[in-house]
Amino acid sequence: MIPDELKAITDAETEASAKVRCRLNVCMAAGCQSCHGDKVLKALQAEVASRKLEGVEVRGVGCLGLCAEGPLVLVDPEHVLYQRVQAEDAADIVAALGGKPVKRLVCSLETPFFKRQKFIVLENSGKINPERLEDYVAHRGYEALATCLTERQPPEVVAEVLASGLRGRGGAGFPTGLKWQMVAKAAGPKKYIICNGDEGDPGAFMDRSVLESDPHRVLEGMALAGYAVGADHGYVYVRAEYPLAVKRLNNAIKQAQKAGLLGPSICDTAFTFNVEVRLGAGAFVCGEETALIASVEGRRGQPRPRPPFPAEAGLWGCPTLINNVETFANIPPIMREGGKWFAGIGTEKSKGTKVFALAGRVCNTGLIEVPMGITLREIIFDIGGGIPEGRKFKAVQTGGPSGGCIPEQFLDMPVDYDSLAKVGSIMGSGGMIVMDESSCMVDVAKFFMEFCRTESCGKCVPCRVGTAQMHNLLSSICAGTATMDDLALLERLCDTVKFTSLCGLGQSSPNPVLTTLRYFRHEYLAHITDKRCPAGVCNIHSLAEVHA
Amino acid sequence: MSKVRVATVWLDGCSGCHMSFLDMDERLLAVAGMIDLVYSPLVDCKVFPEQVDLTIVEGAVSNEDDLHKVLHVRQRTKLLMALGDCAVTSNVPGMRNYFTRDDLLRRAYVENAQVNPSIPTEVIPPLLPKSRPVHEFVKVDIFLPGCPPHADLIFKTVADLLEGRLPDSTQKARFG
């Protein structure tokens, strides 16, 4: 495929859509499917067919964002969003086309939830049919790849990423351009690209959504990376728990291969790039680079000490570039619009946008994309619509089991890598769980420690034993059987595990405990000294039971 | 100068640590000159007295009597020493900890009983769910592991204490 052929596809698509008078976009992401979005799609198709309507297209699209109100249907060109649509509503919706919308189903698009977002990664999400290559191409898909391959040298591509200031979206926020540069400079006839889609944080579904809504974007980003660093083979590591994402990704790979956008001689150049999907099998630690490599090699996903870093010695000992799904998804627009454009969005040290999975005790749960530097308050209270049932905000958890709980006093803090780190949390991959006064912070810390305990790979002693011991201590605090000595021991174990564990999972596993101890110590003390759970969550044993 | 009031307590252990204590041999005479042995399995005294300067505890805390005793002793003691692996780690008594209390009693008193198989409800104090080291229940000031700790080590530690020094923390003592 060459740039002219891409243009031909775009033209054909434009021509075809000119004939479409009206489009019914039904969200086919996993969230809406689970509340029978697929039945809505079929019902709408049947309704349109039975009325023999011309120029009306019913199609499945990717995530429309507001998962809480699914299944969602977006009607264009009227740009009307329907929420909680059921198959029985199909007749009304089709009847209303071109006229007044079906009032009982309308969801306003004028709310901050839609108005305050900024779409780069999700620019096509909900706009294109993720199962059609042509639709992606018509939205300037593969334009960046074709242009780079035919007009720019690999170092220029790396330079563009460097100029964008993009930082890794998987957790630690390492500058992406530097990573690319390291792999590009590494010696070796064989290099690999790995796309990390092992989205393991409980409470995060950004990668799933991107893969389900716009899989070609990730493939294009990987191919660009391959061209930039000199790799001809890539792996996408996806959780087996995401069957829909896997299906769409495999479908996209086949389409791209057929169209000559993956495989040998891409765009009639010497560049060859193949992509394979590798299924995860339920191990959070495989989000760690070296464990991920072990898993792709078919081994137990246990991390190894770094250095050497994967950029020098990764998959089968070869230089390997590992970025996560969202990072790769940022690459095509950066190449298209330029690194400078990207660097103009966000804050000084955190450029661009970030996709968050907003969940927990907040009105509008769903997937959002916001510019870096937006405040937590804007996200939770404007976009998220605040706390339901008139309850009071208590904390927001970012970064999953490696992150921390941020209390109310920091709500006006800008969301960027460094600010979040300063208060003891991390950006992480983008899970954002809102908690209100009905959550007990000790119980939350226990929840995360239970997670780390079962996800610890068992290789290094501090993480293996420490997480089990800390979980036991947190359980006894929750049960009201712990003493102040136990609390001191918990703090000592946090310190040891943090500084002596082998990998990031272990090193960051005390974070939820450390932040809750820092901001909600009184809740710990209430459990220990007053034998009382302020939130009423924990089942505190009576004093008599304790002594028995 | 009044003598140092010393007590020794025997919880769940084999008494080997007390034996090792006695293995101090002739040095016992020197120690005896400096202490008042106010309570011990070695002396005839039924009530644990008040204001004891040093209590040496042998054995793990395995039943309710042990627990009661160690709490009581701690209240009346200035310095408490855990002597030997049972007191320090729960050691051999702790080897029953992987079984439930009920399984253990059934095995001992029913399955293995030749006559009158039944789980005793009197005389024998009820077992705690697990046999645990002393420091998990009360504050312990000095730990002297070993099974048993060597008499020389016991003497050195006790001598240090009697002379008003805290024992040398770098001295080598090992489990087992």
Added chain:
Amino acid sequence: MSTAIITFIIDGRDVSAREGQTILDVARENDIPIPTLCSLQGLHPVGACRVCLVEIKNTPKLLPACVTRPSEGMEVITDSERLRQYRKTITEMLFSERNHVCAVCVSNGHCELQSMAENLGVTHVRVPYLYPRLPVDATHARFTVDHNRCILCSRCVRVCDEVEGAHTWDMQGRGVDCRVITDLKQPWGTSESCTSCGKCVHVCPTGALTEKGKAVAEMVKRTQFLPYLKTMRESWS
């Protein structure tokens, strides 16, 4: 071919390393003690036990001496109050994890975990004992594996794979549920891949792997064969 020499500092002493040497290798050559548990000369290091962590000046992270290669001018500190505390806590964690009853162990007096505790001044274990219920497998004609005494250092797995080439041992599960296994987690005596060479027994730092019928005084582990075998094989190939 000339070998690059790196000069750096361990505990204030100037030392030099040949290419490929780790901080631990150099420390040993210079008689500077660094405690280790999972590392064993002749086996690939894995950096898992974390007792060999050292401080590097101007580096916030502690690094395992067994896998870290020195760089020119690096200043390594192998002993500090902070490191001692961490090493103690890690040792205590190991004691708490399984059922190490030294008094009745056949390796009493020859156990690396036991002497680690002794050398670090661990007089008691401050983290609560977990008391897991674990099996003893005595189905092998000559050897016994007692999971109560295993510290999951993976030396047996590595020696069986890297030196004997049988790969009878591996690790099952994860986290605290990890356990060394033979073949499909079957009784050792029924293993089809085991050559009964006994290397695993002799590299085991504790009494987890022992020879049957040996008394406490006799069950001394011999690991000298390892570097010897390694040298022989290297010169052979």
Added chain:
Amino acid sequence: MAADSSKIAAPSADKRWRLVDNVMRRHGYRADGLIESLHAVQESFGYLDDVSLRFVAASLRLPPSKVYGVATFYHFFTLKPQGEHTCVVCLGTACYIKGAQKILDRIEQDYGIKPGETTPDNKLSVLTARCIGSCGLAPAVVIDGTMSGKLTADETAEHICRCVGA
């Protein structure tokens, strides 16, 4: 291909072994295809047992202990057959905050099984997932492969009852 000439015979005439073999062949019977091969076994047979583990080990020329180690490292794999119906309760953060534990408690109360267990009549297995990525619909459960969101403990119980009863 060398690997083909000494191909390992399938344990039985069961056609599902062909599916497994296809996946292994697609990966050239290389060691790095192990996890994919185990996925194929689990998809075909529902779980991994000694027979299938030995077959995969022999086909990929891997030591059995290594295959067992991998199979038990990844929680997605199960070495026990599941009941006729399965209920996966998501224990992601959002679901936990919104009461997933109550759902598990209710199942335990109704059926006497904890996560990872199967009822004695082999009708129902209850499992947990660390996060199925449906946080917007928390708490989420997957009953016989179909996801449902925003369920109370009572509603879940009803749902399971319908499935198991059917």
